[in-house]
Amino acid sequence: MLRFLAGRLLALALTLLAAAALIFLVLEVLPGDPAALILGVNARPDTLATLHHQLGLDRPAALRFPLWIFGLLRGDFGESYTYHAPVAGLIADRVMVSLPLALLALALSTTLAIPVGVFAAARRRRIGDTLAMAVAQLGVAVPNFWLGLLLILLFAVKLAWLPASGFGGWSGGIWHGLRSLILPALALALPQAAILARVTRSAVLETLGEDYLRTALAKGLSRNAALWRHAVPNALIPVFTILGLQFSFLLAGTIIIENVFTLPGLGRLIFQAIAGRDLIVVQDLVVLLAGSVIVVNFAVDIAYVLVDPRLRQSGPR
Amino acid sequence: MKTLARLGPAMVVGGAISAALFGMALVSLVWTPYAPSAIDIAHRLASPSATHWLGTDPLGRDVFSMLMAGARNSLAVAVLAVVIGMGVGVPLGLFAAARGGIIDDFLMRAADLVFSFPALLTAVVITALAGPGARNAMLAIGIFNVPVFARLTRGTARAVGARGFVIAAKVFGRGDLAISRAHILPNIAAPLVVQASIQFALAILAEAGLSYVGLGTQPPAPSWGRMLNDAQTYIFAAPRLAIFPGLAIMLAVLGLNLLGDGLRDWLDPRLQRPPADPAP
Numbered sequence: 001m002l003r004f005l006a007g008r009l010l011a012l013a014l015t016l017l018a019a020a021a022l023i024f025l026v027l028e029v030l031p032g033d034p035a036a037l038i039l040g041v042n043a044r045p046d047t048l049a050t051l052h053h054q055l056g057l058d059r060p061a062a063l064r065f066p067l068w069i070f071g072l073l074r075g076d077f078g079e080s081y082t083y084h085a086p087v088a089g090l091i092a093d094r095v096m097v098s099l100p101l102a103l104l105a106l107a108l109s110t111t112l113a114i115p116v117g118v119f120a121a122a123r124r125r126r127i128g129d130t131l132a133m134a135v136a137q138l139g140v141a142v143p144n145f146w147l148g149l150l151l152i153l154l155f156a157v158k159l160a161w162l163p164a165s166g167f168g169g170w171s172g173g174i175w176h177g178l179r180s181l182i183l184p185a186l187a188l189a190l191p192q193a194a195i196l197a198r199v200t201r202s203a204v205l206e207t208l209g210e211d212y213l214r215t216a217l218a219k220g221l222s223r224n225a226a227l228w229r230h231a232v233p234n235a236l237i238p239v240f241t242i243l244g245l246q247f248s249f250l251l252a253g254t255i256i257i258e259n260v261f262t263l264p265g266l267g268r269l270i271f272q273a274i275a276g277r278d279l280i281v282v283q284d285l286v287v288l289l290a291g292s293v294i295v296v297n298f299a300v301d302i303a304y305v306l307v308d309p310r311l312r313q314s315g316p317r
Numbered sequence: 318m319k320t321l322a323r324l325g326p327a328m329v330v331g332g333a334i335s336a337a338l339f340g341m342a343l344v345s346l347v348w349t350p351y352a353p354s355a356i357d358i359a360h361r362l363a364s365p366s367a368t369h370w371l372g373t374d375p376l377g378r379d380v381f382s383m384l385m386a387g388a389r390n391s392l393a394v395a396v397l398a399v400v401i402g403m404g405v406g407v408p409l410g411l412f413a414a415a416r417g418g419i420i421d422d423f424l425m426r427a428a429d430l431v432f433s434f435p436a437l438l439t440a441v442v443i444t445a446l447a448g449p450g451a452r453n454a455m456l457a458i459g460i461f462n463v464p465v466f467a468r469l470t471r472g473t474a475r476a477v478g479a480r481g482f483v484i485a486a487k488v489f490g491r492g493d494l495a496i497s498r499a500h501i502l503p504n505i506a507a508p509l510v511v512q513a514s515i516q517f518a519l520a521i522l523a524e525a526g527l528s529y530v531g532l533g534t535q536p537p538a539p540s541w542g543r544m545l546n547d548a549q550t551y552i553f554a555a556p557r558l559a560i561f562p563g564l565a566i567m568l569a570v571l572g573l574n575l576l577g578d579g580l581r582d583w584l585d586p587r588l589q590r591p592p593a594d595p596a597p
Contacts, residue, residue, distance in 0.1 A: 018430055030446045141570035143522050145529050146545060146563035153556050164552075252435030256526050260549070270438075271530070274445040286434070286442055294433045 005302070012298045017069070019290045024065050027283055033057075034277040038081065055081060055280075068283070077284045082276035087284050090269060097167055098258070098265035101181050101188070102250045108189035109196055110243065116193075117200025117239075122227055124205060132197065139194025144253050148187035148260040155183055165262040184261045188253045192246050199242045203235035210234070237304060244300035248293040328579025334572025342389040351379035353386035354537040362555050371561050374544075375551055380558070383539040384565050390534045391541055391569065394455045395520035399513055401455070402462020407509065409463070410470025411501065414478055415493040425471065428464035436461040437526055444532040454533040458523045462516050469512050473505040507584035514577035518570045525566050541566050 035051040036043065052058045056067075071078060077087035116136075120129040156164035163180055170177040207213060208231050216226045255267035262268075266285060273281035324332075345353075350370065357377030365372045371380040413421040440457035447453045477483060478501060486496050527533035528542025536543065541562040548558035 015430065015433065019433055022430065022434075026443070027446070030443070137574065138567070138571060141518070141567045141574060143525050143529075143563065143566050143570075145526060146559075146566065149545060149549060149552065149559045149563065152552060153559065157553060157556065248433075248435045249437075252437035255435075255438050255441060256530060259530055270441070271445075274442065282442060282446075286438065289438055290434045293435060297433070 004305070008298065008302065012294065015294050016291055019294060020069060020072070020287050021065070023283055023286050023290070024061075024068065027279055028061055034081075034279050037277040072284075072287070078280040080273070080278050080281050082273070082278045082281075087281050090281065091266070091284065091288065094264060094266045094269045096170065097181075097263050098251075098254050098267065100177070101185055101254055101257075101263070101265060102247070104178075104181055104185040105188035105192070105250050105253075106243070106247065108185055109193040109246070112189070113193040113196035114200050114239065117197040118204055118227070118232055120197065120201040121204035121208065121231075122223075129201075133201070136194040136197045139191055140198070142191050142194075144187050144191050145256050145260050147190060148184060148257055151183045151187055152260075165260075167263045167265075180261070180263065184254075184257045184263060187260070188250055188257055192249060192253075196239070196242055196246065200235065200239050203238045204231055207231040207234045237308060240300055240303065244297045247296045251289050251293065325579050325582055327575045328583055331572050331575025331577070331579050334568055335576050338388060338569050338572060339392065341385050342392045345382075345385035345389045349379075349382035349385050351382045353382040353539045354378060362551070365557070372555075372557060374547065374558060375555075378539075380544075380561055383544060384541070384561060386539045387541045387544060387562065388565065388569070390451060390538055391521055391524055391566075394451050394458070394524045394534070395517050397455045398458035398462055398520040398524075399517050401459030402466050402516060403509070403513060406463040406466025406468075407470045407502075410467040410472075411474055411497045413467070413471045414474035414501070415497055421471070424467065428467050431461065431464045437523060440523060440527060441530065441532060444527055449532040449535060451534045451538070454524055454527045457527075458520050462520070465516060466509070466512065469508060470505060473508050474501045477501050477504045507580075511577050511581040511584065514573050514580060518573035518577070521566065521569050521573070 035048055035055060035057060039048060039051060049058070056064060059067075068078070075088060077091065079085070080087050080090055083090055116132050120132040123129045152164045155162045162183055167180045168176045204227075208227075210231075213226055213230055216230050217223070221229070254265060255270060257263075258265045258267035259271070266289070270282060270285050272278075273285070351357075355378060357373065359377065360369070360373050361375055361377040363369050363373040363377070369379050369381070371384065373379055374383070409424055413424040436458075440454070440461070443457040443460075444450070444453045447457075474497070483496060483500050486500055491499075524533050524540075525542035525545070528540040529546050531543070531546065533542055534540035544562040545559060548555070548562065551558055
């Protein structure tokens with residue numbers, strides 16, 4: 001077990017490094033000299049050179065990459081050119097918006113989707129199942145930013161229950177911050193819940209066909225007890241895989257949704273950074289988001305092995 | 318008639334919506350009720366009527382004409398994004414499956430790596446830095462289709478590769494390329510077609526998202542995502558402007574998803590079994 005964990009951790013570190021290298025490479029290859037873009041077309045060559053030096057662009061890429069990586073490891077994310085502030089601080093401020101948003105969306109989607117999926121599986125081919133799956137089919141097709149607009153129309157414009165945009169901040173209490181996040185979280189969560197409900201349904205249907213379930217029923221367990229004690233726990237493995245993957249969708253989704261609701265989160269930061277060609281901020285943000293996806297999926301993989309001893313013998317897939 | 322019934326409702330409904338979508342896009346090439354970018358300030362923000370079926374926007378442009386032209390742009394980007402994904406991904410997958418070993422390992426690790434980047438986030442960064450526009454949006458979406466098709470092709474090709482007729486072809490001395498083309502590709506076409514319809518739907522969503530944040534199709538070319546962005550400014554004055562483009566996106570994605578479901582049930586040889594629900 002320990003050897004297995006050590007191997008997986010090494011693979012994780014290598015993946016993270018490869019991801020960072022890929023981002024660095026892509027940003028190197030993409031056209032446009034940030035210094036020239038910041039200063040405009042009429043910049044004098046000497047000011048350009050000075051800015052190059054300030055941005056560290058006069059050093060070769062082969063040196064900048066390891067410097068960046070070692071900086072990240074020490075928690076030094078570099079200095080933003082447009083904000084004149086350490087990137088770590090900028091990110092820390094915005095994480096307080098984006099992370100609660102993503103987590104709230106994940107919680108909403110899970111609490112909605114799993115019961116619906118189990119319910120649909122238990123009443124397969126009956127009216128409840130058909131209805132739930134029709135709604136899910138629609139939900140999968142709805143773009144989350146449009147759903148955001150519809151939610152604004154209903155809850156902010158018509159009913160005036162919740163704010164249409166902006167963020168109140170956490171200083172005025174939990175509710176003060178949370179109320180700005182409810183609509184965006186719903187917009188993110190509902191399409192994801194539709195996918196998750198479908199996965200849950202098919203996973204439960206799969207386990208309902210297993211021999212051990214027939215055995216449980218034959219031994220006189222009630223249908224409901226067999227469902228919740230045997231079918232559902234065994235169905236959760238594919239559900240958790242999808243949950244891990246959905247984390248990535250939610251993170252990417254916050255980028256667009258924060259634009260719909262003008263929330264000052266990581267998504268807004270990345271757009272502002274791109275507009276100002278503040279490449280170090282872009283680079284840090286992408287590596288951070290990709291890194292968290294990698295780590296979450298790693299955690300899901302490890303969790304499987306802890307939950308399901310059958311996976312331990314076969315080792316990593 | 319028997320074959321039509323066997324196609325199943327998902328295939329019929331999905332096929333009909335998809336056909337309508339493509340029809341609308343094709344017709345928009347030669348005819349729209351009004352020129353989609355014709356500004357008519359005198360009739361701005363008109364309500365739906367006989368003259369303007371879905372009303373007009375703040376610049377007096379006809380919403381229905383814009384939706385038709387938007388379908389064309391959306392579909393063009395999505396089709397090409399899927400073509401890029403299949404064009405690169407399928408050969409890579411076949412190659413990985415045929416060679417196996419270290420090449421296979423390397424290609425699949427690379428696919429895993431690309432998967433670890435949130436696709437939409439990366440598409441945003443790429444289009445924003447490389448320059449907004451339909452062409453870069455298409456490339457950025459297409460890149461993320463490559464590992465999807467590479468993985469699927471590799472997995473299914475390996476399963477087919479273990480079957481008797483492929484081994485027989487090998488014994489007769491046919492090369493990897495010939496075997497891949499003559500024996501493997503025809504046998505894995507069905508799952509590839511199903512996946513293509515799913516990726517197609519996802520590409521429409523992605524294009525709409527990129528255009529919504531101003532990175533996809535550029536004005537004056539109409540696009541569904543951009544129409545939604547424009548509508549947000551007028552959400553109090555003319556909320557219907559936010560309804561129609563979203564409905565168009567939803568219907569398009571729904572139609573393609575249903576078509577994919579239908580195709581899978583139809584092409585899947587295990588059809589006799591009750592159809593299982595798809596993974597996303």
